[in-house]
Amino acid sequence: MLTATYIFLWAALVLYGLHLLGGSDWAGWGGTGGAVAAWVVLTGGLAIRGLRAGHWPLTNRYEFGLCFLWALLAVHLLLEISAGERRWGGFGIGVAILVATTALAHPPGERAIYPLAPALRSVWLPIHGLTAAVGYGACGVGAGLALMRTVHPGGERGPKWPPVVSVERAMGRALGLGFPWLTLSILSGGIWAEVAWGRYWGWDPKESWSLVVWLGYLLFFHLRAVRGWRGRRLAGVVVAAFVLLYFGFVGIPALVRGIRLESLHGF
Amino acid sequence: MSTLRRVWRFLGRMGVASSLLFLLLLFSLLGSLLPQLPPSIVGNPARRATWLAAARERWGPAIEGLYRWGFLTLSRFPLFVALLVLTALSTLSCTLSRWRAAWRQAFHRSLRFPAAHLPGSHTVTLPSLPAADLRAALEERGYRVRAASEGEVTCLRADRYGLSGLATLVTHLAVLLLVVAYGLSGWLGWRAEVAVGPGEVAAVGRGTGLAVRNDGFTVAHYPDGSVADYRAQVALLAGDRVVAEGVVRVNGPLRFRGLGVYLMGFREREGGGVLTLQVVHDPGEGVALAGGLLLLAGVTATVYLPHRWVIARLERGQTVLTVRSSGRDDGVEAELTALARELAGC
Incomplete structure (x- = not known):
């Protein structure tokens, strides 16, 4: 399932790229088609995996990576439909490929389906996991758009690139969608931790890092609304915040394993 | 102005709040990368010693120094606690200095047409329109409309999500509650x-x-x-x-x-x-939950329900519409364009 998704994603990337650089409409439609196909295959694959396992596919880093990718593609497509703009598609799909590559890099042993561990038998597993996935996905789309803004040739003149203002607007919309979901994921994680361990905050590396990420995005909103930051500078903050988020997803678990920090998190 | 008042105002400045957030971010970052003594064994000397011995074996002798300097109990590190207190004070100062304006904006909105172009607002001039048509178009878009006339000039003000200006205050209150909860859990919990x-x-x-x-x-x-x-x-x-x-x-x-x-x-x-x-x-539990829920409500309302308002000046020969929004609302210009197009077709 992931291999097929991966192929569709690369096809979408190439077609979106042709649409941006060559301006051909068929390539743009092809890019959207590739993204839709990737999302449909992934949706089906996740549903089958969940049904086979008998629980939500959110129990380890691999499964969470798939849900992250699923949410990213969903937000990407929703934004594309609502804005009627495809030229930025390649950047969002680029981030999706990064997430998919990370998921593919897991060894087969980690990709196998396992029964639900006692610590994960909770109603809070889907709530916490799905809210995090949606938040991550929206922030991933925002990062793709921020990346586009940083390399944008500027001005409104280039006919091939979407206007700067529309890229910034879409970036703001993606992050505006993601931030409340990130907040909800931290809140639901705190409630779950209280139910499971008797404390809502325990300075677990993953918890602390989620706070780092949340503060990073809060800084973005503050700098934009109050300090009036715009343009490449603000886009740089979004890219930096996503680097923090991605490090939380990939780097923190690696650190937990590598330098043997203690963490209760499976993803 | 007394020194205390100056300090209070200083704490309420956005730059100070942003810097404090950034420092908290750095501390959290450090707390993620360094092993932290689990809170459940901080008060238990025997288990603490066992944990430290295991940590020494795992990470080497540097762990002793880190422990002595408080880096393994960052949540109790005096500088971190001071940062939390300062953040709480900064939030309080910011909230108190803003609440009047936010309250006025939510409940006592001016019907006057702005004398000059306001930053962040968008204005369009249309041919003369009947006030009833404009009112109907705005109400259809979910605005609450008020009107006042003076001579031949009618001023019309329409607001959508008018109470969401209070969301910032709710978010600030939530941050305060979370800091209070953290204090209650740390000091009175066991x-x-x-x-x-x-x-x-x-x-x-x-x-x-x-x-x-x-x-x-x-x-x-x-x-x-x-x-x-x-x-x-x-x-x-x-x-x-x-x-x-x-x-x-x-x-x-x-x-x-x-x-x-x-x-x-x-x-x-x-x-x-x-x-x-x-x-x-844990007496901080309920307060933390209330703070978390308020934070979610405040953040969601700020992001999804920005207060947007239209002020129209209808006079002989022309109608001037100006649209503005609280914070950064990217849809304002598009809304004005759509509204102007719809009214032009009336």
């Missing part, structure tokens, strides 16, 4: 670890007069042999009287009057499993 064998009774301590009794422990398995669930039958006693009893699971504590009994582990022994239970009293 956790006691109790090991209790099958059929045995062990005192909780901490002046509660309570004891826990292990009435049995079972492990459920999946068909492949892996563990599905741990279930401990536990009774909470006050003297000889059972005041609460039930099954304690990993995600299912036993609760009794502000106390929670959690299953932390077990070890096999002849005759049944010895349970390790943790009895927790």
Whole structure:
């Protein structure tokens, strides 16, 4: 399932790229088609995996990576439909490929389906996991758009690139969608931790890092609304915040394993 | 101006708040990358020593220095606590300095047409329009409309999500509550670890007069042999009287009057499993939950429901429309364009 998704994603990337650089409409439609196909295959694959396992596919880093990718593609497509703009598609799909590559890099042993561990038998597993996935996905789309803004040739003149203002607007919309979901994921994680361990905050590396990420995005909103930051500078903050988020997803678990920090998190 | 007032104003400045957030971010970052002494064993010298010995073996002798300097208990590090307090004060100062304006904006909105172009607003001039048409178009878009006339000029003000200006205050209040909760949990909360064998009774301590009794422990398995669930039958006693009893699971504590009994582990022994239970009293829990929910409400309202308002000046020969929004609302210009197009077609 992931291999097929991966192929569709690369096809979408190439077609979106042709649409941006060559301006051909068929390539743009092809890019959207590739993204839709990737999302449909992934949706089906996740549903089958969940049904086979008998629980939500959110129990380890691999499964969470798939849900992250699923949410990213969903937000990407929703934004594309609502804005009627495809030229930025390649950047969002680029981030999706990064997430998919990370998921593919897991060894087969980690990709196998396992029964639900006692610590994960909770109603809070889907709530916490799905809210995090949606938040991550929206922030991933925002990062793709921020990346586009940083390399944008500027001005409104280039006919091939979407206007700067529309890229910034879409970036703001993606992050505006993601931030409340990130907040909800931290809140639901705190409630779950209280139910499971008797404390809502325990300075677990993953918890602390989620706070780092949340503060990073809060800084973005503050700098934009109050300090009036715009343009490449603000886009740089979004890219930096996503680097923090991605490090939380990939780097923190690696650190937990590598330098043997203690963490209760499976993803 | 007194020094105290100057300090108070300084704390309420956005730059100071942003810097404090950034410093908190750095501290959290450090707390993620360095091993942290679990809060449950901070107050237990024996377990702390065991943890430190294991940590020394794992990470080397540098761990001693890090511990001595407080880097392994960053949540109790004086500078971190000071940062939290400063953030709370900064939030309070910011909230108090803003609430009047936010309140006015929410409940006492001016009907006057702005004398000059306001930053962030968008204006369009249309041919003369009947006030009723404009009112109907705005109401259809979810705006609440008020109008006032003076001579031949009619001023019309329409607001959507007018109360969302208060969302910032809600968010600030939430941050304050979270800091208060953290303080309450740290200073007034406690956790006691109790090991209790099958059929045995062990005192909780901490002046509660309570004891826990292990009435049995079972492990459920999946068909492949892996563990599905741990279930401990536990009774909470006050003297000889059972005041609460039930099954304690990993995600299912036993609760009794502000106390929670959690299953932390077990070890096999002849005759049944010895349970390790943790009895927790955390007066910050409810405050933290309230703070978290308010934070979510505030953030969501700020992001999804920005206060947007239209002020129209209808006079002979022309109608001037100006649209503005609280904070950064990217849809304002598009809304004005759509509205102008719709009105032009009237």
